[in-house]
Amino acid sequence: MTDHAMHAPAEDHGQEHLSDATYIKIALLLVVITAVEVAIYYVDWFHTSGTLVPALAVLSLVKFITVISYYMHLKVDDPRYRYIFVCGLILAGLIVAALAALMRTHKIDYALRFITGA
Amino acid sequence: MAQAVATLEHAHGAGDIPHAADHADHPPSSTGLDSRKLLMWLFLASDCMFFGSLIAMYMIYRGDAERMFLAGQGAGPVPHEILDIPYTSISAFVLLMSSLTMVLALASIQRGNHRGLRIWLGATAALGLVFMGGQFYEFTAFYHEGLGLTTNIFSNSFFVLTGFHGAHVTIGIIWLISLVIVSLRGGLRQDQAMNVEIAGLYWHFVDIVWIVIFTLVYLIPYDDVTTITEGAEHALRFIGLG
Amino acid sequence: MASIAHQPQIVPQPVTTTKPATGIWSWLTTIDHKRIGLMYGISAFFFLLLGGFEALLIRAQLAQPENDLISAQRYNELFTMHGTTMIFLALMPLTSGFFNYVMPLQIGARDVAFPRLNAFSLWVFIFGAIIINISWFFNEAPNQGWYGYAPLTGTAWSPGRNVDFWMIGIQVLGVASMAASFNFVVTIFNLRAPGMKMMRLPIFTWSTLIVSIMIIFAFPAITVALLLLSFDRYAGTGFYEVAAGGDPLLWQHLFWVFGHPEVYILILPAFGIISEIIPVFSRKPLFGYSVMVYATIAIAFLGFGVWAHHMFTVGLGPTANAVFAGATMLIGIPTGVKIFNWVGTMFRGSLRFTTAMLFAVGLVSQFVIGGLSGVMHAVVPVDAQQNDTYFIIAHFHYVLFGGTVFGLLAGIYFWGPKAFGKMFDERIGKWHFWLTFVGFNLTFFPMHFLGLAGMPRRYFTYAEDSGWGPWNAVVSFGALVLGFSFLVFLYNIYKMVRHGEPAGDDPWDAATLEWAISSPPPAYNFAVIPTVTHRDQLWWDKYGDEHGHAHVQNDDVPKTAEIQREANAAHPHVHLPNPSYFPLLAAAGLGTFALGMLFMNPAITIGLLHLPVLVIVGVALLIFSVYAWAFEPAG
Numbered sequence: 001m002t003d004h005a006m007h008a009p010a011e012d013h014g015q016e017h018l019s020d021a022t023y024i025k026i027a028l029l030l031v032v033i034t035a036v037e038v039a040i041y042y043v044d045w046f047h048t049s050g051t052l053v054p055a056l057a058v059l060s061l062v063k064f065i066t067v068i069s070y071y072m073h074l075k076v077d078d079p080r081y082r083y084i085f086v087c088g089l090i091l092a093g094l095i096v097a098a099l100a101a102l103m104r105t106h107k108i109d110y111a112l113r114f115i116t117g118a
Numbered sequence: 119m120a121q122a123v124a125t126l127e128h129a130h131g132a133g134d135i136p137h138a139a140d141h142a143d144h145p146p147s148s149t150g151l152d153s154r155k156l157l158m159w160l161f162l163a164s165d166c167m168f169f170g171s172l173i174a175m176y177m178i179y180r181g182d183a184e185r186m187f188l189a190g191q192g193a194g195p196v197p198h199e200i201l202d203i204p205y206t207s208i209s210a211f212v213l214l215m216s217s218l219t220m221v222l223a224l225a226s227i228q229r230g231n232h233r234g235l236r237i238w239l240g241a242t243a244a245l246g247l248v249f250m251g252g253q254f255y256e257f258t259a260f261y262h263e264g265l266g267l268t269t270n271i272f273s274n275s276f277f278v279l280t281g282f283h284g285a286h287v288t289i290g291i292i293w294l295i296s297l298v299i300v301s302l303r304g305g306l307r308q309d310q311a312m313n314v315e316i317a318g319l320y321w322h323f324v325d326i327v328w329i330v331i332f333t334l335v336y337l338i339p340y341d342d343v344t345t346i347t348e349g350a351e352h353a354l355r356f357i358g359l360g
Numbered sequence: 361m362a363s364i365a366h367q368p369q370i371v372p373q374p375v376t377t378t379k380p381a382t383g384i385w386s387w388l389t390t391i392d393h394k395r396i397g398l399m400y401g402i403s404a405f406f407f408l409l410l411g412g413f414e415a416l417l418i419r420a421q422l423a424q425p426e427n428d429l430i431s432a433q434r435y436n437e438l439f440t441m442h443g444t445t446m447i448f449l450a451l452m453p454l455t456s457g458f459f460n461y462v463m464p465l466q467i468g469a470r471d472v473a474f475p476r477l478n479a480f481s482l483w484v485f486i487f488g489a490i491i492i493n494i495s496w497f498f499n500e501a502p503n504q505g506w507y508g509y510a511p512l513t514g515t516a517w518s519p520g521r522n523v524d525f526w527m528i529g530i531q532v533l534g535v536a537s538m539a540a541s542f543n544f545v546v547t548i549f550n551l552r553a554p555g556m557k558m559m560r561l562p563i564f565t566w567s568t569l570i571v572s573i574m575i576i577f578a579f580p581a582i583t584v585a586l587l588l589l590s591f592d593r594y595a596g597t598g599f600y601e602v603a604a605g606g607d608p609l610l611w612q613h614l615f616w617v618f619g620h621p622e623v624y625i626l627i628l629p630a631f632g633i634i635s636e637i638i639p640v641f642s643r644k645p646l647f648g649y650s651v652m653v654y655a656t657i658a659i660a661f662l663g664f665g666v667w668a669h670h671m672f673t674v675g676l677g678p679t680a681n682a683v684f685a686g687a688t689m690l691i692g693i694p695t696g697v698k699i700f701n702w703v704g705t706m707f708r709g710s711l712r713f714t715t716a717m718l719f720a721v722g723l724v725s726q727f728v729i730g731g732l733s734g735v736m737h738a739v740v741p742v743d744a745q746q747n748d749t750y751f752i753i754a755h756f757h758y759v760l761f762g763g764t765v766f767g768l769l770a771g772i773y774f775w776g777p778k779a780f781g782k783m784f785d786e787r788i789g790k791w792h793f794w795l796t797f798v799g800f801n802l803t804f805f806p807m808h809f810l811g812l813a814g815m816p817r818r819y820f821t822y823a824e825d826s827g828w829g830p831w832n833a834v835v836s837f838g839a840l841v842l843g844f845s846f847l848v849f850l851y852n853i854y855k856m857v858r859h860g861e862p863a864g865d866d867p868w869d870a871a872t873l874e875w876a877i878s879s880p881p882p883a884y885n886f887a888v889i890p891t892v893t894h895r896d897q898l899w900w901d902k903y904g905d906e907h908g909h910a911h912v913q914n915d916d917v918p919k920t921a922e923i924q925r926e927a928n929a930a931h932p933h934v935h936l937p938n939p940s941y942f943p944l945l946a947a948a949g950l951g952t953f954a955l956g957m958l959f960m961n962p963a964i965t966i967g968l969l970h971l972p973v974l975v976i977v978g979v980a981l982l983i984f985s986v987y988a989w990a991f992e993p994a995g
Contacts, residue, residue, distance in 0.1 A: 020225055027218040031211060038207045041337055053338055060333040064326050071221045072322045078151060081159045088163025091577055091664060092170030099174040099613050102668065105677050106609055147550035153473045156546050164538065164576045171584035171614060175599070182605050267595055271605030274597040278588070296987075 018070065026070050033063050158316045162323045169327050172282060173334065176275045183272030184340050194269035197276075197340040200260060209252040210332045213287075216245035217325045220318045230308040236301050239314070242321065243294040246287055253284050276335065283331060286324045293317050381939070389939035391475035392883055396482050397461030398779065401772075403486055404453035408765075409846065410493075411445035414438050416843050419803075423836035425824045435820035436503035437522070441492075443506030444526060447626065448533050449489045451760065454768050455629035456485075456537075459544055459568045462775055465874035465881065466562045468553025468890045470934070473546040476989060479943035481540035487951030488536060491958070492529030495522065502526035505818065507615055508589075510600030510608035515593055521958060524593065528954045531586050534579050535950065541572035548572075553873070555892035559653070562872045563646060566653050567632025570660045571625050577664070578621035585614035594957075609674065616667035624663040626760060627727075628656060630767020631698060634720035637774050638702050640870045641717035642709025645896050648701045655694035655701075662691045672743045681740045688738035695731055699724060714868075715789030719770030722797055723763055730758025733808070748818075751811025757804045769796070769849070777867050781879040782860025788852045795845035802838025806831040865921060871896035876921040877928075884934035887927035890920045942989035946982055953978030 037059050046052035069075035074082045147153055186192035219241040226234030257277070260266075267277045297317055300306050306313060387395060418438050421430040430438065464472055472478050495501045500521045504512050513523045548561070548569045561569075588599040589611070598604020600611050639646045646652060668676055668684040676684075702724050711717070733755040737743040746752055769792075777783050815828045822828050866875040873890055874881070875898055894900040901919040956974030963972040 020222060023218060023221050023225070027215065030214045030217075034207065034210055034214065037333070037337055038203060041203060041339075047339065056333050056337050060329050063329045067217060067322055067326050067329070071217050071325075072319055080149065080151060081155070084156075084159045085163050085166075088166040088577065092166040095167070095581075095617055095664070096170045096174040096177070099617070100177045102613065102676060102680055103178040103607065103609065105680065106674075107607070148552040148556070149549050151550065153546050153550050156549060157474070157542050160542050160545055160576060164542075164580055167577050168580035168583060171581050171617070175584070175588065175610060175614075178607070178610060179599075179605070186605060267591075268597055271598060274591070274599055274604075274606070278591060278597070278599075282587075 018073075018076065023070070026066060030063055030066060033059050152312055154316055155312060155319070158319050162319065165323065169283075169330075172279050173330065176279045176334065179271045179275045180334075181340055183270045186270070192270060194273065195260075195263055195265045196270070197272055200263060200265055201336055202256070203336055205252070205256065206332065206336050209249055209256075210328060212245050212249050212252070213325050213328050216242045216249070217322050219245060220321045224311065224314050224318050227306065227308060227311045227314050232301060232306070235306070235314065236298055239294050239298045239301070243291050243298070246291040246294065246321075250284060250287055250291065253280065253287075280331060280335065283324070283327055286327070290317075290321050290324055293320070386939065388944055389479075389941045391471070391479045391937060391939055391943070393460050393464050393471050393475065393478060394779070394881065394883075394885075396478055397457045397459075399457075399482055400453050400460055400485070401457030403489065404450050404457060407445050407449035407489060408451075408454065411442050411450050412843060412846060414442040414445065416839055418442060419836040419839040421820060422822075422832050424833065425822050425826065425829045427821055430820065432820040433503065436505075436818075437501035439818060440502045440505055440526070441496075444492060444502060444530070446760070447506065447622070448530060449492070451626050451764050451768070452533075452537065453485055453489075455571070455626070455764075456481075456540055458564075458629060458633065458768070458771055458775070459540070459572075461779060462874060463544065463565050463568045464547065464551070465778075465877070465885060466565045466872050467548060467551060467556055468873050468886060468892065469547065469551035470885050470889075470936070472543050473551055474543050475937055476940050476943045477539055477543050479940070480947055481536045481543070483944045483947030484532060484536035484539065484950055487947055487954070488529050488532035491532060491951065491954055492525055495525035500525060507619060508611075509615075510589070510592075510611035511602070513589060513593070513611075514601060523589075524958055527586050527589055527593070528957050531583065531590075532950060532954050534583055534586075537575050538579050541575040544568055544572040545576065553886075553890050553892050557892075559650060560892055560895045560897075563635035563649070563652055563656075564629075564632035564872075566656060567628045567635075570656050571628050571632075574621045574625050574628075574660050574663065578618045578625065581614050582618035585611055585618070588614075590957075612671050612674065613667070616670045617664075620667040620670065621660075621663045623756075623759070624659055627763050627767075628659065630723060630764045630771075631656070633767045633771040633774070634702065634723050635698075636870075636872065637716050637720040637770055638705050638724075639896075640774075640868050641712045641714060641720075642706045643712075643869075644705055644709040645871070645899070646701065647704035647707075648697075649895065651697060652701050655697045658694040659691060662687060662694070666691060669738060669743070672740050673747045685738050685740050689735060692731065692735050692738075699728060699731075714773070715784065715786055715793055716770045716773035716868075718790065718793040719766050719773065719796075722793065723766040723770065726758055726762025726766060726797075726800070730755055730762055733758065746811060748816055749811035750807040750815045750817060753817050754804050754807035754811060757807070761800060761804065766796075769793075774868070775874075776856065777860075777863035778874055778879045778881070780857065780860070781863050782856050783863050783867060784852055784856045784860065788848060788855065792845055792848045792852055795841060795848055799838050799841030799843075799845050803835055803842055804838070806834050806838075810835070866898070869902070871899040873897060873920065876901075877924050882928065884932070884936055887924055887930075887932040887934065890923070938993075940989070940992060942985045942992060945985035946989060949978050949980070949982030949985055951978070952981060 037056055040046045040052065040055055046055060068085070074085065149156075183192055183196045184198065187196045219238045223235050223238030223242060226232075226238055260273075265273045267273060294317060297306065297314060300313075387399065390396065417430060418435070421427050421435060421438075460472070460478065464470070492502070498521070502508075502525055503522050504518055504526070508523065508526065511517060513527075548565060552561070588597075591597040592599050592601065592606075598606040600606050600608045602608065635646055635652060666684055666688045668680060669688045672681055672684075702720075706721075713721075733751070737746050737752070737755065773784055773789060810828055810831050813828060813831075815822065815826070822832075863879045865878055867879075868875070873886075873892075876890065877886060890897070897920055901921065952974050956972040956976070956978055959974055960970065960972045963970050964976070965971070
């Protein structure tokens with residue numbers, strides 16, 4: 001817990017040590033990933049094999065992490081910003097997942113009663 | 119609304135201490151972290167919950183309109199008939215590019231390049247406006263195709279989710295334009311780059327929300343969602359009866 | 361959490377000068393955390409009395425079977441407004457008052473990190489409170505229950521504006537709570553005095569931090585729930601309408617994702633308050649400080665994972681019920697740890713039963729009862745029997761009254777002398793405590809019996825042959841005693857303000873920094889920013905250890921209180937930020953906008969858009985004041 005205590009800087013410089021060229025390369029990467037996402041949507045194999053949704057999920061996750069790491073500087077900035085944001089992100093993610101799962105079983109439950117006539 | 123107002127508040131009201139800032143833009147603190155930047159990160163963490171709740175709502179109702187349509191009960195157009203993936207891909211591209219211009223604006227002011235700052239901030243705002251124009255056109259087109267806000271559960275959840283994202287973008291655009299004006303009047307010095315950085319954090323956040331929405335709303339297909347019967351069978355197996 | 365134990369290095373302070381101004385304008389434009397805290401406290405206390413009055417009317421109606429004192433409709437309004445008022449307008453803002461007043465003093469700061477945002481929070485709260493309560497004057501008070509279950513809140517079942525007043529009022533209050541919480545978190549992270557490490561923070565400040573973080577994460581859920589409801593009611597969408605493909609269960613989920621953390625948002629501040637009081641009046645440091653901190657964090661974390669225990673009777677299925685039942689029981693562990701820590705603190709201490717201490721000990725005992733009945737309905741089948749009966753009412757009043765209100769009253773007796781510079785009359789205080797204690801138990805304990813006997817909540821009357829009459833008479837009598845105890849309290853406040861003995865800087869021989877400065881504190885709080893070397897700093901100063909009862913006087917270390925006194929005597933020129941009326945104006949803009957959503961005419965119609973004039977005025981005012989605020993020099 002006290003790891004960062006010792007180097008507490010008096011000023012927050014935002015620590016951007018990335019060059020414009022890096023930013024442009026990252027933008028290219030993001031564009032390529034987006035293009036791939038859209039492209040695989042039009043490939044039938046992904047639909048029939050059931051790999052489309054996992055592939056899209058992974059690709060957008062990569063985009064998401066790239067933007068927060070580089071454009072929002074979480075990778076190079078003070079780690080405490082990262083903790084704050086990731087806490088919110090994880091909490092939100094867990095609650096979204098739980099809500100979706102709970103509501104889904106609820107709907108299925110209704111359908112089940114409908115089918116079984118209960 | 120709460121979020122939107124809170125955003126504005128934090129956007130502009132966040133600088134209460136800073137007249138220390140007339141001398142140094144980063145008031146020192148117990149943690150060494152800038153108070154306003156900390157505030158923005160806390161706000162973004164909180165905004166994750168805001169969009170998380172909206173996204174949960176969308177996921178819950180996702181596909182319901184299609185199912186009702188298949189059962190012959192649905193009203194109005196359903197997602198697979200109306201969503202235009204190539205068109206929205208361009209919107210997504212535009213917003214991604216605006217993140218690039220935003221980060222270049224920040225890099226400019228940190229180097230003391232005020233002209234660069236204004237150009238890149240202006241470009242970011244312009245790209246944001248293109249995105250909003252795209253959303254406006256999309257909404258209007260849907261409306262003319264018979265999909266209004268109240269048409270079916272798909273339109274309810276679609277317009278509200280993407281609409282609140284659009285509201286966030288709009289606030290961002292206003293903020294960016296305000297920064298350009300302040301800079302033109304000489305009010306943004308190199309040591310005040312934090313003002314740009316905080317706006318940038320907000321802007322990139324809006325971008326990552328769109329990354330999620332683009333995948334969830336547009337790309338993940340609606341036609342292979344499990345039907346109700348299949349779901350019920352799953353559930354039976356899950357509780358050990360199937 | 362791992363990130364927050366940092367060596368504070370330099371402390372930023374709003375700097376500039378000022379004498380305490382007087383007059384109403386100085387209060388409207390103040391950005392002093394102490395004045396804001398007092399205004400929070402006073403307005404919230406008013407709503408506490410109002411909510412109590414509503415409760416007395418409810419009890420008058422239920423005092424005997426088949427009573428017709430109050431109509432069924434009016435009764436619905438009363439219990440809805442009682443719950444809404446107590447939670448959002450009384451308890452939360454009262455805790456916020458304590459956060460505002462005490463926390464910056466405890467960390468050795470001159471104000472919060474964003475003083476104008478703080479004033480904005482206060483005014484938004486006041487506008488939100490007014491919006492909800494003006495519904496009485498239109499005879500359209502909210503009548504759907506404080507948790508507003510769909511589809512009852514839909515236009516089909518609630519065509520009037522009753523629900524709208526509630527929905528919009530809560531939304532506005534949410535803005536206030538969120539803005540205040542962001543501010544507190546940044547303040548605690550960034551404005552600590554040199555040496556005030558995270559693990560030296562007073563426990564009350566820890567509670568402030570944890571509660572603020574919970575508000576930050578919990579309120580967005582209800583914001584979204586209310587937004588969807590607004591769309592259903594105003595725009596005709598069907599998020600909660602089964603016929604339109606929606607699902608009312610979504611409301612329940614979103615509401616309780618917020619609602620359960622809210623319960624801890626209400627109780628943790630009271631825990632924090634008594635964690636300051638019990639050590640002082642036991643003359644012993646808090647037993648298990650770090651465990652207390654971790655227990656608070658654990659409660660906060662688990663508090664987000666138990667919401668569905670409010671929904672056991674919905675039929676979520678055995679898996680979901682089991683998971684949420686288990687998580688709910690888990691919360692009993694850190695809560696129990698706290699109880700043991702308080703008892704451990706008192707154990708072999710030299711106890712002084714002042715009124716503040718009595719209320720604190722009262723909390724420990726009464727909260728345990730509420731906590732135990734809480735664990736009872738964590739058990740799903742038991743909950744199925746108790747759900748929607750008076751047993752539940754008994755449970756949560758033991759938690760929120762026996763817990764939160766006792767804690768807040770303890771806090772008023774403890775910090776009142778600091779804020780007003782005068783002592784309460786301890787003899788009347790003890791009368792107040794015992795009347796509250798007896799009245800409280802007379803009111804709420806029999807509700808357990810009524811609940812188990814099957815009396816449902818929210819019914820405006822009951823039949824003669826139900827057999828519930830006698831206990832209801834007892835409950836209503838208890839409510840009268842409780843009401844009377846508040847009159848005694850009011851008298852005691854009056855007496856303190858008019859004739860109280862001077863309090864001096866440190867009337868309780870306490871341990872935290874706020875007692876090192878004068879009572880009431882100067883506008884700038886600390887003439888010089890204190891340096892902290894130990895937890896329970898003042899005890900260290902006074903007794904050479906952190907234990908309050910050591911006999912060693914160590915005169916060779918500088919004393920925080922002496923340093924402050926000397927610096928004050930030298931008439932320090934401390935620069936304070938200027939007052940500002942833009943926060944008030946911005947809040948007024950937001951309030952006007954919200955009113956516009958309730959009073960739709962006169963309006964301007966552009967195509968599909970129906971824009972009430974008040975909405976336009978409100979938005980314009982909000983935008984203007986936000987810009988004016990941003991460009992206003994604070995120095």
